[in-house]
Amino acid sequence: MTVRPILTAPDPRLQAVSTDVEAVTDEIRALVDDMADSMYAADGIGLAAIQIGVPKRVLVIDLDQKEGQRNPVAYINPKILWASEETAVFEEGCLSVPEIWDDVERPARIKAEYLDRDGNKQVLEADGLLATCLQHEMDHLNGVLFIDHLSRLKRSMAVKKLTKAKKLAAAG
Ligand code: K1U
Numbered sequence: 165m166t167v168r169p170i171l172t173a174p175d176p177r178l179q180a181v182s183t184d185v186e187a188v189t190d191e192i193r194a195l196v197d198d199m200a201d202s203m204y205a206a207d208g209i210g211l212a213a214i215q216i217g218v219p220k221r222v223l224v225i226d227l228d229q230k231e232g233q234r235n236p237v238a239y240i241n242p243k244i245l246w247a248s249e250e251t252a253v254f255e256e257g258c259l260s261v262p263e264i265w266d267d268v269e270r271p272a273r274i275k276a277e278y279l280d281r282d283g284n285k286q287v288l289e290a291d292g293l294l295a296t297c298l299q300h301e302m303d304h305l306n307g308v309l310f311i312d313h314l315s316r317l318k319r320s321m322a323v324k325k326l327t328k329a330k331k332l333a334a335a336g
């Protein structure tokens with residue numbers, strides 16, 4: 165298992181639309197394990213494969229990290245079957261959008277289907293942080309970042325800050 169570098173915005177690879185996994189093979193399970201390692205190394209609660217440069221529809225989420233316990237859950241080819249009209253606002257962050265946090269409004273509850281790491285179809289109903297995190301990660305699969313949900317002004321301020329941080333990092 166390997167910790168892989170996480171792409172940060174602005175990077176055109178983060179705008180890619182990821183493609184469905186055709187079969188849940190050992191190669192996909194190895195990808196899931198690398199994603200989990202990369203997520204934990206970066207102190208995240210979720211990660212989409214595109215964030216490590218792999219344009220496949222694979223997510224890992226672990227909302228249950230306490231006292232060093234790890235319970236990563238893989239969501240492969242996730243699809244939203246239903247979303248509530250009721251919305252909820254959460255302050256979101258993103259490992260690909262470092263040091264920027266802002267409120268995002270999304271459906272409060274969703275019903276989704278996905279394949280688990282054994283390739284079995286699962287259906288889940290989620291609310292609270294899991295609903296938000298699943299929607300945030302599924303956005304990544306369609307090339308969308310949480311800052312794309314902000315006002316044009318806030319988004320352009322965020323992009324400027326990220327571009328400046330990258331330039332400073334490149335200058336050493
Ligand atoms: O980069 C990502 O997509 C993962 C992202 C998930 C997320 C967080 C909050 C709301 C919606 C989606 C993160 O994990 S950001 C890091 C984070 O949540 C965190 C980091 C340190 C301490 C506590 C939380």
Ligand code: ZN
Binds near residue numbers: 257258259260304
């Ligand atoms: Zn993210």
